[in-house]
Amino acid sequence: MSMQYDVKQGHLNSSGYFVNYPVRVKGVSFAGSASAGTLVLFDTSSTPVSSSVTYAQTANTVTVTKTAHGLTTGTVIGIHFATNSGVSATDGTYVITKTGADTFTLTDVNSRSIASTAAVYTVGKWLLTYESTAGDVYTNVPFIPGEGIRAETGVYALMTNLDSAQIIYG
Incomplete structure (x- = not known):
């Protein structure tokens, strides 16, 4: 597969949909808070x-x-x-x-x-879970290998004790 150039970015400050259509998640980043936090991505059309x-x-x-x-x-x-x-x-x-x-x-x-x-x-489907420790107020950028993670319906982010989360998708 050749390089994909038409990637986009989604940003959230609380739980919600990044997109409500099929995409491939190419990258993720999130910023923690004073408390331990969790980012969970689901492939779903329902909250x-x-x-x-x-x-x-x-x-x-x-x-x-x-x-x-x-x-x-x-x-x-x-x-x-x-x-x-x-x-x-x-x-x-x-x-x-x-x-x-x-x-x-x-x-x-x-x-x-x-x-x-x-x-x-x-x-729907579970896509990924990342956790941050208490006091981790920095931006975390986990590596997603290969072509990314395919979401067939949409990408919902469940965010607990996080300042923000982003995905790069195409």
């Missing part, structure tokens, strides 16, 4: 669900709880898991199994034991 979402993990099974989640078995979701006592389930894109009106499960590649902790999910 991620974060209110009153919890998860627990036993071995490889992660059980997610959200009142009246409305999902069905076979739905593909992108999900970000908060840390509990220094450990979390593995962020990623998963096919879920509906186990009740308020619960669904997914299979994590890693086996762990985690008590109830917060999570954020969306119908």
Whole structure:
């Protein structure tokens, strides 16, 4: 593939959409704050669900709880898991199994034991997660290798305790 010259930049100071159409994310940067922060990118056309979402993990099974989640078995979701006592389930894109009106499960590649902790999910795909430590007020520019990360629907940024985030896309 030849060099792509028609790249663009998106900037956010809080959670939201960078773009709502297919793109390839070529680069990411973000600036932290006084508190530890997180940047999570999802490929989705719907705002991620974060209110009153919890998860627990036993071995490889992660059980997610959200009142009246409305999902069905076979739905593909992108999900970000908060840390509990220094450990979390593995962020990623998963096919879920509906186990009740308020619960669904997914299979994590890693086996762990985690008590109830917060999570954020969306119908779509998880693209990436980056974290900053407390007091990291500098611009962080992680490397994205190859041709970048393909988002087929749009790019939503979930930002926690960050000053700003940017993507370069084409």
